[in-house]
Amino acid sequence: MPELPEVETIRRDLAVVLTGETICAVKILNPKTVFPSAAFFKKALVGQKVKGIRRRGKLLIFALPLNFLLVHLKMTGQLIYQNKKQKIAGGHSLKAGFLDSAVGGELPNKHTRVIIDFKNGGRLFFNDLRKFGYLKIVTADQLAVILKNNYGPEPLTKEFSLVRFKEILKNKKTKIKVLLLDQKRLAGLGNIYVDESLFAARVNPTRLAGSLKPGELEKLWSAINQVIKFAIKQRGTTFNNYRDSQGRRGNFSRFLKVYGRSGEACLVCGRPLSRIKIAGRGTHFCAHCQK
Numbered sequence: 001m002p003e004l005p006e007v008e009t010i011r012r013d014l015a016v017v018l019t020g021e022t023i024c025a026v027k028i029l030n031p032k033t034v035f036p037s038a039a040f041f042k043k044a045l046v047g048q049k050v051k052g053i054r055r056r057g058k059l060l061i062f063a064l065p066l067n068f069l070l071v072h073l074k075m076t077g078q079l080i081y082q083n084k085k086q087k088i089a090g091g092h093s094l095k096a097g098f099l100d101s102a103v104g105g106e107l108p109n110k111h112t113r114v115i116i117d118f119k120n121g122g123r124l125f126f127n128d129l130r131k132f133g134y135l136k137i138v139t140a141d142q143l144a145v146i147l148k149n150n151y152g153p154e155p156l157t158k159e160f161s162l163v164r165f166k167e168i169l170k171n172k173k174t175k176i177k178v179l180l181l182d183q184k185r186l187a188g189l190g191n192i193y194v195d196e197s198l199f200a201a202r203v204n205p206t207r208l209a210g211s212l213k214p215g216e217l218e219k220l221w222s223a224i225n226q227v228i229k230f231a232i233k234q235r236g237t238t239f240n241n242y243r244d245s246q247g248r249r250g251n252f253s254r255f256l257k258v259y260g261r262s263g264e265a266c267l268v269c270g271r272p273l274s275r276i277k278i279a280g281r282g283t284h285f286c287a288h289c290q291k
């Protein structure tokens with residue numbers, strides 16, 4: 001699943017090419033991907049100009065003159081922008097093989113759900129293998145309610161202070177891994193960056209959130225910010241060799257210390273890393289180093 005760093009990376013890339021551009025056509029290949037309805041969606045978008053692209057947690061927010069277009073990539077969503085000169089892709093990382101047909105190959109393909117055409121000839125494709133992702137038109141008021149009800153503070157912002165983090169964890173009988181994945185408490189983290197942050201702080205993912213000592217809490221808060229900051233700098237994590245037209249790729253996969261490394265040696269103590277399931281999510285950690 002694309003997490004904060006991957007969504008932020010595609011946001012930055014798309015903002016460069018789409019800001020100021022006018023939508024001239026919309027093609028909906030899977031009506032269930034768009035809200036509130038396919039007819040409304042199409043009518044609302046055509047003729048509008050992209051004023052800018054924001055992000056909240058893993059949610060992309062396209063600001064338009066009359067309303068907002070929300071894009072959530074969920075498990076397997078991707079955004080691919082193509083014009084005569086370049087192709088920009090982001091979102092779900094693809095396994096080899098599938099990658100070629102989805103990003104490197106001809107578009108649209110069998111996973112394309114929505115196509116947005118721009119007056120300048122550029123095309124934005126929304127591809128989604130599992131179909132959990134969505135595109136939604138909302139008013140400013142609706143957007144405010146969505147953000148208020150679903151998104152906690154996010155790393156690297158002043159709202160995510162150490163004091164706030166302490167409040168979020170205080171007396172919680174939830175496992176720390178589960179709590180960090182809860183977007184309402186802390187927005188933006190998913191499985192990869194939670195595992196990496198817990199390892200960096202040497203905190204065992206099975207610990208109850210409320211049981212962390214002040215020192216551990218501070219280390220974890222700092223680790224979350226550092227891991228996310230570095231991952232954004234590396235343009236997120238991709239597990240393939242796809243490069244966009246400018247030769248860039250998500251590099252954070254080279255720096256993963258525990259995620260996807262179960263059975264391999266811990267980079268600190270050399271013992272094999274463990275993999276367990278917590279709330280149905282594969283969890284990677286060192287049982288020796290993480291207390």
Ligand SMILES: [Zn+2]
Binds near residue numbers: 271287289290
């Ligand atoms: Zn270890």
